[in-house]
Amino acid sequence: QVQLVESGGGLVQPGGSLRLSCAASGFTFSTYAMSWYRQAPGKERELVAEISSAGGITNYADPVKGRFTISRDNAKNTMYLQMNSLKPEDTAVYYCKAQAGFWGQGTQVTVSS
Numbered sequence: 001q002v003q004l005v006e007s008g009g010g011l012v013q014p015g016g017s018l019r020l021s022c023a024a025s026g027f028t029f030s031t032y033a034m035s036w037y038r039q040a041p042g043k044e045r046e047l048v049a050e051i052s053s054a055g056g057i058t059n060y061a062d063p064v065k066g067r068f069t070i071s072r073d074n075a076k077n078t079m080y081l082q083m084n085s086l087k088p089e090d091t092a093v094y095y096c097k098a099q100a101g102f103w104g105q106g107t108q109v110t111v112s113s
Contacts, residue, residue, distance in 0.1 A: 001026045002098075006020060010108075024079070033050060033053050038109075048060070069082040
């Protein structure tokens with residue numbers, strides 16, 4: 001059974017940091033590119049960052065470049081998103097996605113004072 005479980009979301013003040021995790025099971029994690037998406041209220045889901053299967057290639061959406069870092073640990077079947085200098089406009093539900101089309105259930109990130 002394929003599972004992607006996100007964790008690490010929460011409420012943080014502007015300028016703060018959070019680290020999201022995505023734990024994968026039920027498929028060969030190390031063979032798939034992975035990505036983070038987010039969806040804010042009333043908006044479409046958008047790509048935040050993506051990483052190749054071995055982790056050597058990463059790509060970021062312009063709004064998060066220089067602030068977010070995507071990484072993965074294939075030995076732990078886990079992907080991460082380090083989010084620094086958070087802004088209120090980063091508030092959204094964050095989802096992880098495997099290249100094969102598997103989605104997690106999402107974790108809420110709220111940036112507010």
